[in-house]
Amino acid sequence: MTTEESIQSFRQSYSALRAEIGKVIVGHDGIVEGTLISLFAGGHVLLEGVPGLGKTLLVRTLGEVLDLSFNRIQFTPDLMPADILGTNMVMEAPGGRREFQFQHGPIFAHLILADEINRATPKTQSALLEAMQEHQVTAGGELRKLEEPFFVMATQNPIDQEGTYPLPEAQLDRFFFKILVGYPSAAELSEVLTRTTTGARAQVQRVMTREALIDLMALVRQVPIASHVKDYAVRLVLATHPKTETAAAISSQYLRFGSSPRGGQTLILAGKVRALIDGRFNVSYDDIEAVASAALRHRLILNFEAEAEGITTDHVIAQVLRDVPRDAQALVS
Amino acid sequence: MSELESIRAVLERAARRHRLSYGLRGLSWGLLFGAVAALCVLAVYHVVEMPLWILPATAVLPLIGTVAGFIAGAWRKPGLSEVARWVDGRRQLKERLSTALEVAGTVEETPWRNLVLSDAAEHIKGVDARQLLPLHLSNATRWALVVLALGAGLGFLPEYRSPNALRKRADEQNIKETGRLLADITRRSLEKRAPVLEPTQKSMEAVSELGDQLGKHTLSRSEALKDLANVADKLKEQLKDMSKDPGLKRLQEAARNGGGTDSQSSAGLQKQVEALQKQLGAPTGNPDALDKLKKELDQIQHAASGLANKDSAAADAERQKLSDALSALSKEMQSMGVQLPQVDDAINALAANQTDLVLKDLDAATTDLEKMREMAKSLQQMQQQMAKLGKDLAEQLKNGQPEIAQQTLQKMITQLNSANLTPEQLQKLMQEVSKAIDPAANYGKVADHLTASVKRMKGNDKAGAAQSLADASKELEKLMQQLGDAQELSATLDALNQASMCIGNGKCWGRCQGRPGFNPNGGRPGRGVGTWADEGGQWDGTSTAGWDNSGVVRPEMLGRGQTDRGDGELSDALQPTKVKGQFSQGGPMPSITLKGVSIKGQSKVDYTEAAAAAQSDAQSALSQEKVPRAYQGAVKDYFDDLKK
Numbered sequence: 001m002t003t004e005e006s007i008q009s010f011r012q013s014y015s016a017l018r019a020e021i022g023k024v025i026v027g028h029d030g031i032v033e034g035t036l037i038s039l040f041a042g043g044h045v046l047l048e049g050v051p052g053l054g055k056t057l058l059v060r061t062l063g064e065v066l067d068l069s070f071n072r073i074q075f076t077p078d079l080m081p082a083d084i085l086g087t088n089m090v091m092e093a094p095g096g097r098r099e100f101q102f103q104h105g106p107i108f109a110h111l112i113l114a115d116e117i118n119r120a121t122p123k124t125q126s127a128l129l130e131a132m133q134e135h136q137v138t139a140g141g142e143l144r145k146l147e148e149p150f151f152v153m154a155t156q157n158p159i160d161q162e163g164t165y166p167l168p169e170a171q172l173d174r175f176f177f178k179i180l181v182g183y184p185s186a187a188e189l190s191e192v193l194t195r196t197t198t199g200a201r202a203q204v205q206r207v208m209t210r211e212a213l214i215d216l217m218a219l220v221r222q223v224p225i226a227s228h229v230k231d232y233a234v235r236l237v238l239a240t241h242p243k244t245e246t247a248a249a250i251s252s253q254y255l256r257f258g259s260s261p262r263g264g265q266t267l268i269l270a271g272k273v274r275a276l277i278d279g280r281f282n283v284s285y286d287d288i289e290a291v292a293s294a295a296l297r298h299r300l301i302l303n304f305e306a307e308a309e310g311i312t313t314d315h316v317i318a319q320v321l322r323d324v325p326r327d328a329q330a331l332v333s
Numbered sequence: 334m335s336e337l338e339s340i341r342a343v344l345e346r347a348a349r350r351h352r353l354s355y356g357l358r359g360l361s362w363g364l365l366f367g368a369v370a371a372l373c374v375l376a377v378y379h380v381v382e383m384p385l386w387i388l389p390a391t392a393v394l395p396l397i398g399t400v401a402g403f404i405a406g407a408w409r410k411p412g413l414s415e416v417a418r419w420v421d422g423r424r425q426l427k428e429r430l431s432t433a434l435e436v437a438g439t440v441e442e443t444p445w446r447n448l449v450l451s452d453a454a455e456h457i458k459g460v461d462a463r464q465l466l467p468l469h470l471s472n473a474t475r476w477a478l479v480v481l482a483l484g485a486g487l488g489f490l491p492e493y494r495s496p497n498a499l500r501k502r503a504d505e506q507n508i509k510e511t512g513r514l515l516a517d518i519t520r521r522s523l524e525k526r527a528p529v530l531e532p533t534q535k536s537m538e539a540v541s542e543l544g545d546q547l548g549k550h551t552l553s554r555s556e557a558l559k560d561l562a563n564v565a566d567k568l569k570e571q572l573k574d575m576s577k578d579p580g581l582k583r584l585q586e587a588a589r590n591g592g593g594t595d596s597q598s599s600a601g602l603q604k605q606v607e608a609l610q611k612q613l614g615a616p617t618g619n620p621d622a623l624d625k626l627k628k629e630l631d632q633i634q635h636a637a638s639g640l641a642n643k644d645s646a647a648a649d650a651e652r653q654k655l656s657d658a659l660s661a662l663s664k665e666m667q668s669m670g671v672q673l674p675q676v677d678d679a680i681n682a683l684a685a686n687q688t689d690l691v692l693k694d695l696d697a698a699t700t701d702l703e704k705m706r707e708m709a710k711s712l713q714q715m716q717q718q719m720a721k722l723g724k725d726l727a728e729q730l731k732n733g734q735p736e737i738a739q740q741t742l743q744k745m746i747t748q749l750n751s752a753n754l755t756p757e758q759l760q761k762l763m764q765e766v767s768k769a770i771d772p773a774a775n776y777g778k779v780a781d782h783l784t785a786s787v788k789r790m791k792g793n794d795k796a797g798a799a800q801s802l803a804d805a806s807k808e809l810e811k812l813m814q815q816l817g818d819a820q821e822l823s824a825t826l827d828a829l830n831q832a833s834m835c836i837g838n839g840k841c842w843g844r845c846q847g848r849p850g851f852n853p854n855g856g857r858p859g860r861g862v863g864t865w866a867d868e869g870g871q872w873d874g875t876s877t878a879g880w881d882n883s884g885v886v887r888p889e890m891l892g893r894g895q896t897d898r899g900d901g902e903l904s905d906a907l908q909p910t911k912v913k914g915q916f917s918q919g920g921p922m923p924s925i926t927l928k929g930v931s932i933k934g935q936s937k938v939d940y941t942e943a944a945a946a947a948q949s950d951a952q953s954a955l956s957q958e959k960v961p962r963a964y965q966g967a968v969k970d971y972f973d974d975l976k977k
Contacts, residue, residue: 281452
């Protein structure tokens with residue numbers, strides 16, 4: 001398949017995925033797009049929202065439309081790491097001999113739904129760190145590779161809800177996007193009610209195989225990006241580093257820590273996916289700006305002053321986008 | 334044309350357009366800056382004394398700004414990648430062009446490269462540099478025009494100059510004008526008579542150069558006066574040296590006393606006297622007698638004008654009286670030898686009762702009489718001058734008449750050289766020359782030459798005697814030349830003094846005649862009253878400028894600091910008050926509690942301890958983030974200052 005055909009295939013697959021998901025999920029276009037961008041970029045997604053907004057349904061639907069193995073882990077306060085990763089158990093062999101056998105945990109699947117991830121203790125949450133970053137787990141003294149592709153789609157309630165534990169910064173940073181799920185509009189809510197209070201149930205079809213997905217993920221990384229666009233992403237990330245020469249004023253005022261390099265990687269990769277979705281062969285400034293909030297909001301740590309004044313990371317990112325010029329050496333018209 | 338080439342072609346056109354646009358923008362801003370600078374300079378020029386060349390230079394400023402702005406704007410050629418990014422932004426091309434240019438720069442030909450180039454080429458088709466960047470002048474041009482208009486308007490406002498600046502400018506112009514006149518006068522003097530002595534020549538040339546220098550360069554009053562004084566001192570020294578020569582001294586004295594520097598000989602004067610006598614007719618009355626006659630004639634003329642065709646008995650009597658007066662005057666004239674036929678005509682006309690004719694005749698008679706009076710006066714002066722002329726060589730030398738003495742010597746030489754000179758004549762010559770030896774002692778070597786001549790005459794050496802007389806004549810000639818030089822130097826010195834006075838007083842040349850306080854028309858110096866009154870000057874009855882200063886406004890001399898001080902009562906705020914309390918060791922200080930309730934009692938804590946405790950509390954609050962970040966700096970500074 002030529003590059004042009006691959007690109008065409010990408011767009012068709014994306015459209016098919018949107019269409020299938022759209023049969024189940026009403027509205028939430030931005031959330032669906034963000035989730036799919038993470039999927040094609042090979043990143044994990046953290047969906048945050050109050051209960052009942054369709055977070056779990058979205059991920060479950062995604063598992064249904066992709067020809068991938070799918071596991072759901074319901075995070076609870078008593079959930080233990082071994083419950084996720086798996087454990088060695090004494091098993092009786094056919095010869096009657098007893099031996100330890102590793103029982104794979106639910107993490108061993110292509111697509112993991114980590115539902116209400118912030119209801120587990122930090123200890124259990126941390127069990128995902130190695131799997132998310134290195135696509136492997138170490139259990140029973142052995143290193144076990146996870147099959148590619150591997151995605152963690154986590155949902156969480158807002159952290160100020162009862163019985164929740166905030167995710168550690170290290171784990172947050174491993175999520176490609178953090179997508180905020182908001183309330184549906186009146187029309188969307190009406191449609192949701194229609195679909196869920198009648199006997200009809202939407203049937204979705206598998207529209208993409210594992211191999212096709214891996215090919216498209218490889219295609220994404222080939223999309224060219226101009227140096228000045230890359231420089232823009234770099235300047236955006238640096239602008240979030242408080243008390244530095246490159247810091248935006250708002251970062252120095254309201255942030256304790258800025259984005260890690262993973263934030264920059266996310267901006268570029270997400271920009272590439274977005275360019276392909278848009279039918280372009282290059283990344284633009286608009287692509288970077290469009291994904292900046294989802295890519296950076298969970299990577300910025302607010303300080304006391306911001307907390308006291310009710311400033312969110314989205315405010316900071318919006319201001320940084322306003323402060324940082326797109327082209328540092330642009331000609332003035 | 335490949336896709337890349339087509340992209341480059343469009344971008345190059347856009348780059349050129351962009352450069353031109355930058356040039357135009359620079360032009361507008363340059364014009365604005367130039368106009369503002371010009372306006373500022375003009376404004377400063379209106380209040381501060383500046384050289385005049387500033388004005389044309391100011392007019393050029395906007396032009397310079399315009400050219401410099403255009404060059405500065407169009408100087409840098411933008412790169413293609415810059416232009417590509419700019420076009421991307423302007424046409425919302427989503428960085429297609431800039432990415433294509435960058436990807437095209439890679440050596441490797443990849444499918445992505447072709448895709449990106451094709452996409453960019455497709456999107457650049459509709460890009461037109463002229464539509465993208467229409468050329469126009471920026472808004473700065475409008476402001477520049479406004480500023481230029483303001484500048485032009487400012488040109489109509491009169492400049493403010495302080496009295497000092499005006500005085501300085503007037504001084505400079507006066508110095509230049511005076512310098513030009515000084516140079517002109519000296520140069521004319523040199524052209525009229527070139528000095529014989531080299532030092533005199535040099536000194537006068539120095540004065541001329543000084544005049545040129547004053548006329549060309551801008552000097553302050555003190556500098557100009559200093560230069561003038563230097564040259565004047567040199568001239569005075571030179572004159573002093575020259576005056577040490579006794580011969581020259583004698584000539585100068587004679588010249589001052591109106592002696593014989595006049596070149597007219599006695600023979601010439603005699604001829605003129607005879608001619609005048611012939612015109613007047615002999616015997617002529619003296620000018621005083623003629624003056625008396627004129628006065629009488631004036632009285633008669635006045636009486637005749639009052640007669641004016643009256644036809645009555647009283648008028649006839651008056652006519653008779655007038656006729657008698659005229660007859661008496663006619664007889665008096667005849668007795669003085671004055672011939673005025675108009676008087677007789679007037680008598681006849683009076684008899685014929687023709688008053689107009691009488692007046693006409695009397696008018697003509699008055700004019701003729703006036704002429705005669707002037708001629709008589711001239712004749713009297715010539716006769717006085719002839720009386721002063723020496724009759725022989727001794728007297729001529731004694732009277733300081735070197736030119737006439739020279740003529741006499743020349744006559745003697747001619748006599749000596751003539752073949753038919755009798756011994757008696759020689760003896761007479763010898764006596765005349767011998768008599769002149771003593772007066773010639775004041776004329777340098779002239780006496781020696783005359784003595785030598787006498788000796789040679791005694792030895793009957795006529796040629797030798799003639800030669801000695803010729804030498805004496807030459808010596809006189811030399812002395813006269815020196816005198817001429819001295820007079821020229823003196824005149825030049827006068828001119829220098831006059832220039833100094835002009836510059837020193839800040840007046841023009843024409844108003845600085847003579848030395849300070851010296852009236853060239855005679856009389857005593859000054860123009861005041863009493864003993865220093867200007868005796869020569871006459872008041873015309875209307876001019877009061879000399880003493881009437883009413884209407885003269887001198888704002889710089891107005892009184893200052895005199896204001897209305899009211900009725901002399903002090904305001905309440907200035908009334909003296911008594912403050913209660915006392916300063917005593919350990920006692921309370923008098924104080925005013927402005928707000929709140931004062932806390933009574935004495936503090937047992939030392940001030941420094943209290944400040945340290947407060948600072949510690951502040952530090953604690955800061956470290957616990959009890960103080961908002963925005964105020965932390967101010968809080969820290971405040972408590973740090975308490976230490977001091």
